[in-house]
Amino acid sequence: MVSSGYRAILKEEIGPEAKNFINNLLIVTLGSGLASLGTFAFTILGGRLLGPEEFGKFSLIQSVAFILYIPMLAGFGVGLVKYASETSNLLQQKKILGTTFRLTALTTVVSVIVILLLRPWIIEIFSITPEMLIIALFVSVVYVLSSMANSVQRGLKLMKSYAVWQPVYAFILLVLFGVFAFLRVDSFRAMALPLLVAYGITGLGIMIMLGVRNHLSFGYDYNTAKKLMKYSFFGLIVLISSSIYTNVGRIFVAHYLTFSDVGVYSAYFGSSINLGSILFLTFNAVFFPTISGYEDQRPVLAKFERILPYFVIGGITGVFIFESIALRLFGEGYPRDIWLMVLFAATTVLNIWYLVYSNVFNAKGLRGAKYSAVTVVIMALVIFSLSFGLIPIFGVAGAVGASAISFGVGIIFLRGFRQQVFGRLNDQPPTNLN
Incomplete structure (x- = not known):
C-alpha cells in the first residue's frame, strides 16, 4: 500500500532509503499520534474547565517559557542532532553529546541568573504577574532538559525509544490535570503545573535510560x-526569530486586548497551527536526521515540490475540518468564525511549507543554516512590525494575518536562496530517496 502510494505520487519505485525512512516515520507517528491525542485532550479539557481568561493566562505562560528557554538552549540541540546523526562512531557521538551537555548547562545557569535580575522588566514587557513569570521560568528550564533528551534520541536515531516516550509525557499531563480537576482547581495552575512536572519527569527519565544504555x-x-x-x-x-513569530501573536493580543482574547486566539491556534507543528515535529524527528546524512539534498526538495499541490489543498481542507470539530469541543466561550478558521487553516499550511524548506536548508550544514537564519530574522521583523498595526485594528484576525504574511515571506526568500545553496534542482537526477 505504501509502495503503491509512493509510486502513484512520485512516479517512481520506492527504494531502500525511502523504505527505511517510511518505517522510522511510521514508528514515530504511532507514538506521537498517541501523544497528540493526549495533549489535545489536555488542551480541550483545560480550555473548557478554565474558560477563556484562565486558559489565556496558561497560554501566555507557555509563550513566555518558550521565549525564556532560547538563551538556555542556545541552538545546541539542533547542532547535536545534525552532527550526531552524521556519524555512526559511538565514541565520536559521545564526544558530541558530552560537549553539548556542558555547553547547555552553562548557558542555562547564566540565563536563569540574568532572567532573575531582569525580572521587573520582563513582567512589564510580557504583561504577566510575578507568579506567572516564576512558573514560566521553571517550565523553560525543564523544557531544556526534555528538549535535549529528545535531541539525543533523534541524533542517535533511537526512533523506537523516541516513539515510546512521547505518549508517556501526554499520560503524565492528563493524570495530573485530572488530579487538579478533582480538587476543583480552576485557575491557570491546573494546566501549568502538570506541564512543568511532565517535562521534568520525561526529560529525566530519558536521560536515565540513555545512561543505562551507555549512550551518555x-x-x-x-x-x-x-x-x-x-x-x-x-x-x-x-x-x-522562530520563537518570536510563533509566540508574538499571544503576547501582542495580551498587550492590546484581554486574557480572554488570548484564550480565544490560543483555542484557534491549538486547533490549527499547533496541530500542524505537532505533525511536522513528528515527521521531522525522522526527516532531519535522515537528510542530514545526505551529501545532496536536492532530490528531497524536488520530491516535495512535486507533491506541493496535494499538500496545500489537502492541508487547508483537513485543518479546517479539524478546527470545526475542535472549537465545538472547547465550548461556548470560544466563538466560531468561518473566515477566521479559513485564515488559521491557510496559515498552518504556510507554516509547514516553510518548515520543510527551512530544515532542508539546515541539513546542508553551515551554508544552508546561514541562509535559513537570514530568512527567519526577516520573518521575525515582518511579523513584529505587522502585529503593531494589525492587532489593534483587527484583533485576533490581525494576529494570525501577520503570521500568514510572515510565513509567506519566509517561503519566498528560501525559494530565492535555493540556487545559491543547492544549485539547480534538475542538475542531476534525484537519487537519495530511491
Missing part, C-alpha cells in the same frame, strides 16, 4: 565545541 557522556572536547558553536550560532538566530 559528559566529557568535553574543544574542537567539537568550536564546531557546535559555529553551527549553533545560526541555530540560535533561527530559535530566537
Whole structure:
C-alpha cells in the first residue's frame, strides 16, 4: 500500500532509503499520534474547565517559557542532532553529546541568573504577574532538559525509544490535570503545573535510560565545541526569530486586548497551527536526521515540490475540518468564525511549507543554516512590525494575518536562496530517496 502510494505520487519505485525512512516515520507517528491525542485532550479539557481568561493566562505562560528557554538552549540541540546523526562512531557521538551537555548547562545557569535580575522588566514587557513569570521560568528550564533528551534520541536515531516516550509525557499531563480537576482547581495552575512536572519527569527519565544504555557522556572536547558553536550560532538566530513569530501573536493580543482574547486566539491556534507543528515535529524527528546524512539534498526538495499541490489543498481542507470539530469541543466561550478558521487553516499550511524548506536548508550544514537564519530574522521583523498595526485594528484576525504574511515571506526568500545553496534542482537526477 505504501509502495503503491509512493509510486502513484512520485512516479517512481520506492527504494531502500525511502523504505527505511517510511518505517522510522511510521514508528514515530504511532507514538506521537498517541501523544497528540493526549495533549489535545489536555488542551480541550483545560480550555473548557478554565474558560477563556484562565486558559489565556496558561497560554501566555507557555509563550513566555518558550521565549525564556532560547538563551538556555542556545541552538545546541539542533547542532547535536545534525552532527550526531552524521556519524555512526559511538565514541565520536559521545564526544558530541558530552560537549553539548556542558555547553547547555552553562548557558542555562547564566540565563536563569540574568532572567532573575531582569525580572521587573520582563513582567512589564510580557504583561504577566510575578507568579506567572516564576512558573514560566521553571517550565523553560525543564523544557531544556526534555528538549535535549529528545535531541539525543533523534541524533542517535533511537526512533523506537523516541516513539515510546512521547505518549508517556501526554499520560503524565492528563493524570495530573485530572488530579487538579478533582480538587476543583480552576485557575491557570491546573494546566501549568502538570506541564512543568511532565517535562521534568520525561526529560529525566530519558536521560536515565540513555545512561543505562551507555549512550551518555559528559566529557568535553574543544574542537567539537568550536564546531557546535559555529553551527549553533545560526541555530540560535533561527530559535530566537522562530520563537518570536510563533509566540508574538499571544503576547501582542495580551498587550492590546484581554486574557480572554488570548484564550480565544490560543483555542484557534491549538486547533490549527499547533496541530500542524505537532505533525511536522513528528515527521521531522525522522526527516532531519535522515537528510542530514545526505551529501545532496536536492532530490528531497524536488520530491516535495512535486507533491506541493496535494499538500496545500489537502492541508487547508483537513485543518479546517479539524478546527470545526475542535472549537465545538472547547465550548461556548470560544466563538466560531468561518473566515477566521479559513485564515488559521491557510496559515498552518504556510507554516509547514516553510518548515520543510527551512530544515532542508539546515541539513546542508553551515551554508544552508546561514541562509535559513537570514530568512527567519526577516520573518521575525515582518511579523513584529505587522502585529503593531494589525492587532489593534483587527484583533485576533490581525494576529494570525501577520503570521500568514510572515510565513509567506519566509517561503519566498528560501525559494530565492535555493540556487545559491543547492544549485539547480534538475542538475542531476534525484537519487537519495530511491
